[in-house]
Amino acid sequence: MLKAHLPALVIIIPMTCAALCVLLRRKDWAFTVALLATWASFAGSCLLLVRVINEGVISYEMGGWPPPFGIELRVDALNVYLLIIVSGIGSVVAPYARNSLLLEYVEDRAYLFYSAYLLCLCGLMGVSITGDAFNLFVFLEISSLSSYVLIALGFDRRALTAAYQYLVMGTIGATFIVIAIGLLYQATGSLNMVDISKRLPEAGYDNTTVIAAFAFLVVGAGLKIALFPLHQWLPNAYTHAPSTVSAFLAATATKVSVYILLRFVFTVFGVRFSFEILPTATPFLILAILAMFLPSIVACFQKNVKRVLAYSSVAQIGYMILGLGLVSVAGLTASIVHLFNHALMKGALFLVLGCIFYRIGSCHIDRMAGIARQMPWTMAAFVGGGLSLIGIPLTAGFISKWYLILAVLEKGWWYLAVLIVTSSLIAIIYLWRVIEAAYFREPPDDLKEVSEAPLNLLVPAWILVLANFYFGIDTSISVGVAEIAAKALMGAG
Amino acid sequence: MKDYLVLRVITKLLVPFILLFGLYVQFHGDFGPGGGFQAGVIFAAGFVLYAMVFGVASAQRILPEGILRAGIAGGVLIYASVGLLGLILGENYLNYSPLSHVSKEGQHLGIFLIELGVGTTVASVMMTVFFTFATWREE
Numbered sequence: 001m002l003k004a005h006l007p008a009l010v011i012i013i014p015m016t017c018a019a020l021c022v023l024l025r026r027k028d029w030a031f032t033v034a035l036l037a038t039w040a041s042f043a044g045s046c047l048l049l050v051r052v053i054n055e056g057v058i059s060y061e062m063g064g065w066p067p068p069f070g071i072e073l074r075v076d077a078l079n080v081y082l083l084i085i086v087s088g089i090g091s092v093v094a095p096y097a098r099n100s101l102l103l104e105y106v107e108d109r110a111y112l113f114y115s116a117y118l119l120c121l122c123g124l125m126g127v128s129i130t131g132d133a134f135n136l137f138v139f140l141e142i143s144s145l146s147s148y149v150l151i152a153l154g155f156d157r158r159a160l161t162a163a164y165q166y167l168v169m170g171t172i173g174a175t176f177i178v179i180a181i182g183l184l185y186q187a188t189g190s191l192n193m194v195d196i197s198k199r200l201p202e203a204g205y206d207n208t209t210v211i212a213a214f215a216f217l218v219v220g221a222g223l224k225i226a227l228f229p230l231h232q233w234l235p236n237a238y239t240h241a242p243s244t245v246s247a248f249l250a251a252t253a254t255k256v257s258v259y260i261l262l263r264f265v266f267t268v269f270g271v272r273f274s275f276e277i278l279p280t281a282t283p284f285l286i287l288a289i290l291a292m293f294l295p296s297i298v299a300c301f302q303k304n305v306k307r308v309l310a311y312s313s314v315a316q317i318g319y320m321i322l323g324l325g326l327v328s329v330a331g332l333t334a335s336i337v338h339l340f341n342h343a344l345m346k347g348a349l350f351l352v353l354g355c356i357f358y359r360i361g362s363c364h365i366d367r368m369a370g371i372a373r374q375m376p377w378t379m380a381a382f383v384g385g386g387l388s389l390i391g392i393p394l395t396a397g398f399i400s401k402w403y404l405i406l407a408v409l410e411k412g413w414w415y416l417a418v419l420i421v422t423s424s425l426i427a428i429i430y431l432w433r434v435i436e437a438a439y440f441r442e443p444p445d446d447l448k449e450v451s452e453a454p455l456n457l458l459v460p461a462w463i464l465v466l467a468n469f470y471f472g473i474d475t476s477i478s479v480g481v482a483e484i485a486a487k488a489l490m491g492a493g
Numbered sequence: 494m495k496d497y498l499v500l501r502v503i504t505k506l507l508v509p510f511i512l513l514f515g516l517y518v519q520f521h522g523d524f525g526p527g528g529g530f531q532a533g534v535i536f537a538a539g540f541v542l543y544a545m546v547f548g549v550a551s552a553q554r555i556l557p558e559g560i561l562r563a564g565i566a567g568g569v570l571i572y573a574s575v576g577l578l579g580l581i582l583g584e585n586y587l588n589y590s591p592l593s594h595v596s597k598e599g600q601h602l603g604i605f606l607i608e609l610g611v612g613t614t615v616a617s618v619m620m621t622v623f624f625t626f627a628t629w630r631e632e
Contacts, residue, residue, distance in 0.1 A: 008586040016573040022566035063579075063587035115566075 003047070007060040007073040010044040010083060011125045011139075013037050018118035021111050030111035031098050034118055038094045041125065042087040045080065049481070052080045059131070067131065068192035074131030078485035081336060082128035082259050085343045089251040090121045096351060096460040097244045099358070113153060117248070120146040124256045133181045133268070134191045136260065140177065140224075143256070144170045147249055151241040155357075162236035169223055169233040176220025177260070183213035184268070197268050205277050210269075214278065217264050224257035227321060228291035231314045238310035243354025246306060250313055251347035255339045258320050262335070265324070266489040275327050284325030289419060291318030296426040300433070305356075305363045308430050309349055312389065315423065316342050322416070323404055330407035332486035333479065337403055340478050341388070341396035344471065348385035348464035352378055355453035355461060365434060370443030374450050377458055379438050381465045386431040388468040391424050395472040399479065497546075504546040511539035519612045523601060529608040533615025541623050549627045558624070561617045568614030575606045 002009065017037035021030040051058060052075055060073040075083075097117065123143025130136050148170070152163035185191055187209040188199040203210055219230075226234040234254075238246045265274045275281050292315055299311035316338070323335030353363050355378045360367055372379035388395035401420060408416040452458070471478050515536030522528035544552035575589070582591035589603020590596040 005580055005586060008580070012573060012576070012586060016570065016577070019566040019569040019573065023563060023570070061585055064585045064590065 003051075005060075006044050006048050006051070007058060007075050007129060008062070010041050010048065010087065011122055011129060013040050013044070014118040014122040014125065018115045018122065021115040021118065025111050027108075027110040030114040034097075034114040035094050037118055038087065038090040038121060041121065042084075042091040045083040045087045045125075048075055049080045049084055051075075052077055053481070053484075068190050068195035071135050072131040072192060073129050074194070075129060076485070076488055077481050078259065078262065078336065078489065079129055081340065081481050081485055082256060083125060085255055085340055086121065086124045086128060086252045089248060089343055089347050090117075092347065092460045092463055093244055093248045093251075093351070096247070096354065096457055099454055099456050113150070116146045116149045119143075120150060120248070124252050127256050128259060131193055132191055133184065133193050133196065134178075136193075137174065137178045137181055140174055140260070143253065144174060144224075147245075147253060150245040150249070151237050153245065154240040154242050156240065158236070159240040159242075162233075162240040166233040166237040169230075173220045173223030176216045176223070180213040180217035180220060180264075183209050183216065187213065193263065193268050197270055200268075200270065200273065205273050210273075211278070214269055214274070218261070218280070221257055221261040221264070225254055225261060225317055225321075226257075226314055227317060228287050228294065228314065231291075231295065231317075234314055235307055235310040238313065238350075239304055239307045243306075243350060243357050246310075247347050247350035247354065250309070250350055251343040254313065254317060255343055258317070258324075258335070258339060262324065262332075262489060266332075271327065271490060281325050281327050284321055285416075288318045288322035288325055289416075291315060291321065292419065292423040293318075293426070296423055296430065299430040300426065302430075303365050305365055305368065305434055306350070306353055308365075308434065309346065309353070312427065312430065313342075313346055315427075316346070316389075318423075319400065319404055319420070322420075323407060326407050326411060327490075328407060328410065329483070329486045329490050330403065330410050332489055333482045334400060334403035334407045336482035336485050337475075337479055338400040340482070341400045341468075341471065344396050344464055344468050345385050345388040348461060348468060349382065349389065351457070351461035351464060352382045352385060355381075355457045358453055358457060359450040365437050367444065368434065369437045369441035371450075372438040373443075375452050378453050378461070379435075381458070381461050382438070383435060384465040385468060386435065388465075388472065390427045390431060393472075394469065396468045396478075398472055399475050403479070500546055504542055508539050508543050511542065512536060515539065515616075519608065520605075522608050523604050529611025529613075530615055532608075533612045533617075534619055536612070536616045537619035537623070540620055544623065544627065549624060553624060556620060558621070561621045561624070564613050564617030565621065568610040568612070568617065571610030571613065572607050575603055575610070579603065 014037050017033050020033055024030050024033065048058070058075040059067070060075075061067065062071040062073065065071070094117070097113070120143050123139045123141070123146060126139030127136055127143065130139060148163050148167045151166060152160050154162070181191070184196055187203040187207055188196050190196050190199055200210060223230045238250055241249065295311040295314035299308045299315070302308045302311060320335045320338050320342070323331040323338065325331070356368060356371065356375065357363055359375065360371065388397040391397040391401040401424060405417045405420055408414075408420065515532050518527040518535055519529065519532030522532065540552055540556065576587040579588040579591060580586045584591050590599045592599035592602045
């Protein structure tokens with residue numbers, strides 16, 4: 001019986017448990033509830049994946065009201081792919097939260113952290129699963145508001161300004177998205193995304209309302225994605241947030257925003273409107289290339305390793321947008337695979353930094369000098385995640401770049417392939433600085449003896465690192481589902 | 494404000510009516526204009542008025558922070574569990590029809606309970622926001 005209700009359950013369980021955490025108040029109880037909720041949500045997402053592969057698109061009518069009048073939860077390959085990313089990362093990070101909290105938070109309010117964490121998870125899952133445009137905005141706000149809170153929980157006071165900066169930018173982004181949805185509603189009279197896409201040709205592609213909606217949507221989603229010139233909030237937010245939160249948000253929040261862009265540009269507006277009538281492919285490509293290079297170069301000059309990774313995230317988003325801008329099944333496959341693979345590598349790297357922060361109280365590159373002798377397992381995990389970020393063969397990062405280069409060559413744009421490889425070389429530079437400091441430099445004089453990070457921090461980090469290698473070798477799931485999703489996106493137009 | 498006799502007397506007269514009107518908007522929401530959001534705000538406004546005239550401390554004696562926080566979460570839980578009840582009774586999430594043997598009555602009961610959850614959360618949030626700012630001190 002429960003099987004039919006899986007689409008609803010994967011978002012209701014975290015939401016209900018978030019409220020439960022507040023009522024329970026006790027730190028350990030809240031932790032247990034949060035852990036079970038994320039795991040249940042992940043299990044549900046995996047079952048949904050199996051169902052989608054076997055049966056195709058699943059539609060769930062909220063409250064029994066049929067679409068387009070009621071809210072529809074709609075699960076196709078792309079939706080379930082995002083659900084797996086969000087809930088999977090959520091499940092790995094949840095046990096990690098327990099210990100890393102001790103240093104970073106006021107202990108008697110830990111239950112509020114778990115509550116905000118579950119709400120954020122619920123919001124991101126909701127965005128990924130809903131078939132209703134306005135419902136998407138509501139879930140986006142749930143996830144955004146809770147992520148502002150999570151970021152503000154950071155170790156020092158700069159976290160507050162970082163969270164505030166993100167709040168301002170994020171609110172502008174969300175407002176643009178809701179304006180776009182309002183304009184679409186005005187033009188088509190519907191809020192169901194599939195229904196809008198059917199009615200848009202009737203409204204007319206030269207309708208200025210529709211064109212304005214498209215513009216608002218792309219800029220709004222671009223702000224949430226941290227697409228290159230709109231990325232200013234991201235480095236501060238990820239640097240000053242608690243390690244657990246950086247890992248969770250870096251791996252999931254921007255991915256879900258990329259999903260919003262993909263869903264609207266390809267499914268709702270359709271390929272014909274987005275790329276044939278409006279000349280949007282070239283701007284996307286230019287922004288993507290700028291994003292691949294400039295933030296990477298900035299990352300080479302950062303002293304705080306968290307900030308290095310944050311700038312690297314902005315650069316990685318460039319690869320996803322590059323795949324989108326190619327407007328082909330191969331390009332989209334590369335984009336979607338990179339959503340998954342980048343979640344794995346950034347999640348792993350931020351979790352490793354959390355281990356280091358737990359022991360030495362800093363992520364500054366000079367403070368990390370010589371740390372590899374004292375924390376060999378932690379630094380080995382960093383190297384593993386780093387290899388994947390660069391894109392060495394047998395890692396997940398290689399798979400993304402391989403498919404991206406294939407997609408570029410399919411179009412005959414070999415110079416883009418050269419650019420992709422060159423930008424990967426920059427990743428070697430900024431990661432090598434960290435590895436060189438940790439392995440080959442003498443530790444600072446005042447550094448006290450530190451031991452290896454505790455197991456409940458190290459194990460989640462290693463799970464993600466090993467996942468990087470696993471999905472670098474066996475790509476049947478990650479690439480297979482991405483291909484189905486890419487074909488569905490292109491076919492919808 | 495302790496010296497303003499007129500304000501104190503008028504406030505004492507008004508507060509019960511404000512609360513009553515809040516409850517009216519809450520429970521009349523399924524027949525006419527109203528519902529949990531509006532009712533929650535009106536209900537909270539009664540307490541805010543009381544706190545402004547008689548001091549935040551005396552208002553917080555009735556509704557301490559712990560109870561308000563429980564109200565915030567409790568309202569969401571009421572909403573979510575009514576939805577789950579529909580699911581357990583064999584319909585989709587948030588379908589209230591199976592809550593009673595007559596479908597229409599079930600729908601009525603469901604929306605009544607859901608709005609109660611909304612009202613509880615909104616009222617608690619409004620009061621928490623007010624109390625947080627009213628008791629906030631520069632460090």
